[in-house]
Structures are given as structure tokens and as C-alpha cells.
Amino acid sequence: MAIMNGTRPMLRYVFMVFILLVRKPNVLYTSYSNSIFDQYNAYTNSDEELRTELDSGRLSDDSSITTSTNSADPSNTTQGLANATFVMLVRNSDLDGTISSVRALEDRFNSKFGYPYVFLNNEPFTDEFKRRVSVLIRSEVEFGLIQQEHWSQPDWIDEEKAEKARKKMVALNVKYGGSVAYRNMCRFNSGFFYRHDLLQKYKWYWRVEPNVKFYCDINQDPFRYMEENNKIYGFIITVYEISATIRSLWPTVTDFIEMHPEYIADDNAMEFISDNNGKSYNRCHFWSNFEIADMDFWRGEAYTAFFEHLDSKGGFYYERWGDAPVHSIAASLFLKRDQLHFFEEIGYQHDDWGHCPLSDGMWEKGRCSCSQKGSFDYDPSSCMPHWENLMSI
Ligand SMILES: Nc1nc2c(ncn2[C@@H]2O[C@H](COP(=O)(O)OP(=O)(O)OP(=O)(O)O)[C@@H](O)[C@H]2O)c(=O)[nH]1
Ligand SMILES: [Mg+2]
Numbered sequence: 001m002a003i004m005n006g007t008r009p010m011l012r013y014v015f016m017v018f019i020l021l022v023r024k025p026n027v028l029y030t031s032y033s034n035s036i037f038d039q040y041n042a043y044t045n046s047d048e049e050l051r052t053e054l055d056s057g058r059l060s061d062d063s064s065i066t067t068s069t070n071s072a073d074p075s076n077t078t079q080g081l082a083n084a085t086f087v088m089l090v091r092n093s094d095l096d097g098t099i100s101s102v103r104a105l106e107d108r109f110n111s112k113f114g115y116p117y118v119f120l121n122n123e124p125f126t127d128e129f130k131r132r133v134s135v136l137i138r139s140e141v142e143f144g145l146i147q148q149e150h151w152s153q154p155d156w157i158d159e160e161k162a163e164k165a166r167k168k169m170v171a172l173n174v175k176y177g178g179s180v181a182y183r184n185m186c187r188f189n190s191g192f193f194y195r196h197d198l199l200q201k202y203k204w205y206w207r208v209e210p211n212v213k214f215y216c217d218i219n220q221d222p223f224r225y226m227e228e229n230n231k232i233y234g235f236i237i238t239v240y241e242i243s244a245t246i247r248s249l250w251p252t253v254t255d256f257i258e259m260h261p262e263y264i265a266d267d268n269a270m271e272f273i274s275d276n277n278g279k280s281y282n283r284c285h286f287w288s289n290f291e292i293a294d295m296d297f298w299r300g301e302a303y304t305a306f307f308e309h310l311d312s313k314g315g316f317y318y319e320r321w322g323d324a325p326v327h328s329i330a331a332s333l334f335l336k337r338d339q340l341h342f343f344e345e346i347g348y349q350h351d352d353w354g355h356c357p358l359s360d361g362m363w364e365k366g367r368c369s370c371s372q373k374g375s376f377d378y379d380p381s382s383c384m385p386h387w388e389n390l391m392s393i
Contacts, residue, residue, distance in 0.1 A: 080221075080224070081113065081114070081115060081221070081223070081224075082203070082204050082221070082223035082224050082226075083201075083203045083204060084115055084202060084203065084204035084205065084206065084223040085115060085117065085118050085199070085204070085205055086105070086110075086115060086116070086118070086205070086206045086207075086208050087117075087118050087120065087193065087199065087205045087206070087207050087208070088101070088117065088119050088120070088208050088209070088210070089119075089120045089121070089185070089188070089193065090119060090120075090121060090209075090210055091121060091122075091123070092121070092125060092126045092129050095128070095132060095133070096210075097209075097210025097211035098119075098129075098133060099132060099133065099136065100210070101208050101209065101210055101211060102117070102133060102136050102137060102208075104212070104214045105208060105214055106136060106137065107214075108214040108215075108216065108217055108218055109214065109217075109218035110137075111138070113221060114138065114139040115206075115223070116139050116140035116142070117137055117139070117142070118142050118144060118198045118199060118202075119133065119141070119142070119143045120145075120146055120193065120196060120198070121143070121144070121145060121146065122145075122146045122184070122188075124145055125143045125145075129143075130143055142198050144196055144197065144198040146188065146196065150188055150192040150195070150196075151184050151188055151192075152184060153180060153183070153184065153317055154311075156314075157314050157317045157318075158314075158318075161318055162180075162314075162318055165317070165318050165319060165320075166178045166180070169244060169320060172244050174242060174244050174320065175242070176320065177244075177245075177320060180317075182320070183316055183320060185323075186320070186321060186322050186323045186326075187316040188323075189288065189323035189327075190307060190310075190316070190321070190323040190326040190327065191298075191311060194299055195299075199295065202295065203295060203296055204223045204226065204227070204292065204294055204295070205291070205292070205293065205295055206222070206223070206290075206291070207288065207289065207290060207291040207292075208290075209289045209290075209350060211350075212289065212349060212350050213347075213348065213349035213354065214346070214347065215347025215348065215349065215354070215356060215368045215369050216346060216347035216357060216362075216363070216366025216367065216368035216369075217365075217366045217367050218345070218366070219366070220345075222234065222292050222343060222346070223292065225341075226292060226293075226294070226341065229341070231339055231340070231341040232293060232294045232297050232331070232335050232339040232340070233286070233291070233292075233293045233294070233297065233327075233331040233339065233340050233341070234292035234293060234340075234341040234342075234343050235286035235287065235290065235291065235340070235341070235342060235343070236287070236290045236342070236343050236346055236348045236355045237286075237287040237290065237348070237353060237354075237355050237376055237382070238284060238285065238286055238287065238382060238384055238386070238387055239287050239353070239381055239382060239383060240282075240284060240285075240383060241284075241322060243283065244320075245319055245321065245322060246283070246315075246319060246321055246325055247319055248313070248315055248318075248319060249281065249315060249319070249325060249329075250280060250281035252310055252313050252315060253281070253310075253329055253333075254278065255309070256305075256306055256309045257278070257333070259309075260302070260305060260306075263301075263302035263305070263333070263334050264334070265334055265335055265336050266336065267336045267337055268332060268333050268334070268335065268336065268337060269333075269337040269340060269390055270332060270333065271386070271390045272284055272328075272337075272383070272386050272390045273285070273328065273329055273332045273333075281325075281329070282383075282386070283325070284328070284383035284386050285322075285324045285325045285327075285328035285383070286327065286328045286331070287350065287353075288322075288323050288324035288327055288328075289350045290343075290350065292343070293327075293331075297331075297334075297335070302330075302334045303330050303334065306330050306334070307326070310326060337390060337391065342387060344357055344359070344362065345357050345359075345362045345365075345366060347363075347366060347368045347369070349370070353379070353381075354370060354376055355375055355376055355377060356368060356371060356374060356375040357372070357375075358372055358375060358377065
């Protein structure tokens with residue numbers, strides 16, 4: 001009995017140590033991954049709840065689903081940040097490219113600043129997308145669904161005419177010439193993204209696309225720079241638009257100018273977009289895959305009237321008007337030229353074209369990984385000479 005009594009506590013002790021040893025890795029694993037899986041479950045739930053409400057018709061007019069919010073890293077002070085966010089319009093299939101862009105942006109800039117992100121999609125984001133993107137970002141992240149009216153060919157568009165135009169562009173080998181989705185995207189970026197519920201609380205945005213590269217450290221906050229220097233629209237790369245996509249855009253713009261001369265700014269940037277004082281469009285535009293700008297400009301009276309005028313002509317569908325020429329023409333006409341800003345110090349690549357800071361000082365300060373020789377600035381397809389001419393550089 002004495003032996004038995006002595007053995008039992010001993011056995012219990014050995015058993016408990018065994019259990020602890022076996023459980024410990026589990027405990028650690030659970031608590032490590034909790035932050036990710038809690039979020040994962042949180043947005044899974046809210047997605048389901050919202051879907052149910054949408055299906056039941058209760059939220060049929062709702063434009064957004066807010067699905068995940070990373071709380072800001074407490075070690076990151078948000079003091080001194082502008083009222084600004086990154087915006088990425090992406091498909092679920094853009095996941096790898098989105099990860100690549102976000103990772104580069106975090107490494108080169110945002111890990112030091114902590115600006116939030118808004119991801120927008122015309123379809124609900126998958127849990128996989130949200131989980132794999134959220135894990136890269138320590139600041140606030142929100143995922144939103146775009147409402148249908150902001151992402152569809154309006155009923156009043158003559159589909160027969162639109163289809164004919166698409167076929168013609170396909171025959172001419174125009175990139176995305178046959179795509180309605182691409183046209184929806186251009187129209188959304190021209191006139192709707194800044195109206196999305198999730199963007200209402202922000203003034204400034206930085207547009208980011210999948211698969212872009214950031215080559216240099218961005219040590220100075222571009223949003224604060226814009227704010228402190230009275231800038232409204234910032235760009236990096238300028239190019240010529242494909243003529244076939246904008247045949248009637250300029251006449252539509254000149255009609256608007258005649259109807260609303262009051263919106264044309266003194267000391268505007270007409271010289272950047274026209275070589276003959278407005279008679280014709282030279283097709284120069286700021287490449288809108290990178291934009292840092294003030295959404296209040298798009299939300300304001302001049303641009304609202306301008307977009308409505310363009311939209312009413314149907315050129316987003318009867319042609320293939322891009323958001324880049326639309327934004328660029330508006331910024332060049334309704335803003336003073338010194339409210340536009342070239343972010344020379346930001347090394348950036350989209351597709352085959354990239355900008356690398358040509359100033360050695362900037363290149364060294366940014367520890368840039370790009371070759372200055374490869375910079376697009378003075379390529380024959382670049383409108384940089386027009387910009388420099390405008391700014392008398
Ligand atoms: N959610 C969603 N996003 C889209 C769709 N089409 C394009 N986008 C996004 O809209 C932005 C512009 O589309 P891109 O396909 O890159 O168009 P682009 O820059 O003119 O052309 P590329 O030279 O192919 O890059 C990117 O951020 C895309 O991820 C779509 O159908 N749905
Ligand atoms: Mg692109």
C-alpha cells in the first residue's frame with residue numbers, strides 16, 4: 001500500500017509532465033497563429049453575415065463589405081500621418097502580384113509610416129486573398145466590394161454600337177480592345193473609386209497595382225509632401241495614349257470647356273496635353289497605375305461635372321477611354337500647374353516601363369536598385385519633355 005501510495009503521485013507527476021510536453025508546441029502554435037486565424041475567422045464570419053443580408057435584399061444598395069481590420073502596430077505612431085490610404089483595385093486572381101507590390105511598398109516605405117490599405121474588388125475577396133495579404137501589413141487593412149452600378153455598362157448604352165466598337169478595336173489589335181471588364185475598370189477608376197464607402201474617411205490616396213516595383217527607399221512621406229506644398233495630383237511616368245481608344249475624347253472635352261469656362265484654372269497645364277493651345281490633344285497623360293492625389297479634387301464640383309459630361313457621351317464603352325487620360329486632362333485643366341507634382345525620387349516600374357531617379361543624389365539617398373540607364377523618362381514614348389517644357393525645366 002505504502003509503495004502504491006508513493007507511486008501514484010509520482011505517476012501523476014510524470015503523466016502531467018508528459019501532457020505538458022506534448023501540449024506545449026500546440027499551445028505555442030495556437031497562440032502564434034491566433035492573430036492570423038482570428039482575423040481569418042472574423043472576416044469569414046462578417047462576410048457570411050453580410051452575404052446573408054445582401055441575399056435577403058436588406059443591403060442591396062450597400063457598396064462595401066468591410067471584412068478585415070488589422071489593428072495598427074502600437075509601436076507605430078500615427079501622429080504626423082496625413083489622412084491618407086493606399087488603394088488597390090484587384091481581382092482574386094491578382095493575389096501573387098498584389099503580394100509582390102505590397103511587400104515592396106512595405107519594405108521601401110510603409111513599414112516606417114503605417115498608412116492603411118483599402119482593397120477593392122468587383123467580386124467578394126476570397127479568404128485566401130485576405131489572409132495572405134493581411135499577414136504582410138501591420139497597419140489597418142480593409143477589403144471592399146464594389147457596388148454593381150459602379151462596375152457595369154449602363155443600360156442606356158447601345159450594346160450593338162458598343163459591340164461593333166469592340167470588334168473594330170480587336171481588328172486593330174488594340175490592347176483590351178474587346179474587353180467590357182477593362183472598360184468597367186476604366187470607368188470605375190475615372191468616376192467611382194473615390195465614392196466607395198471605405199474611402200469616404202480619407203482625403204489622400206496612393207494608387208497601387210499588382211506587380212509593380214518600388215526601387216528606392218522612400219524616406220520622405222509623399223502624402224505629407226503633397227499636403228505641405230499645396231499639391232493635388234502626383235505622378236511618376238508620363239506616356240502617350242493609343243489614338244484608337246480616344247477618338248472623340250478631345251472634342252468632348254472642348255465642348256465641356258465651352259460650357260464651363262469657369263472651371264479652367266489660371267496658369268493651368270494645357271501645354272502638357274496640347275501643343276496648339278487646346279485645338280487638339282497631344283495624347284500625353286500621367287500614367288495612372290501610380291497616382292498620389294487628393295480625392296477631394298475628384299469629389300469636387302468641376303470634376304464631378306466633367307465626369308458626368310464624359311460619361312453621358314458613352315465613350316467609356318463606344319471607345320475605350322482610359323482613366324489615365326481622363327484624370328490627366330482634368331488635372332491639367334482644372335488645377336494650377338504647380339499643383340501637379342512629379343515624384344522624381346520614387347523608383348517605380350509598371351510592366352516594361354520604369355522610372356529610376358536620374359539625379360545621383362536621389363539615387364544614392366534612396367539606395368535604389370534600378371539602373372538609371374534604363375529609366376523611361378527620355379524614351380521616345382515618354383511625355384517627360386512636355387512636362388519639362390511646361391515647368392520650364
Ligand atoms: N477587381 C478587378 N480589378 C481589375 C479588373 N480589371 C483590372 N483590374 C485592376 O485594375 C487595375 C488596372 O488593370 P490592368 O489590367 O493593370 O490595366 P493596365 O494597367 O491598363 O494594363 P496592363 O498593362 O495590363 O497592366 C489593376 O489594379 C487591376 O488589378 C477586374 O475585372 N476586376
Ligand atoms: Mg496595370
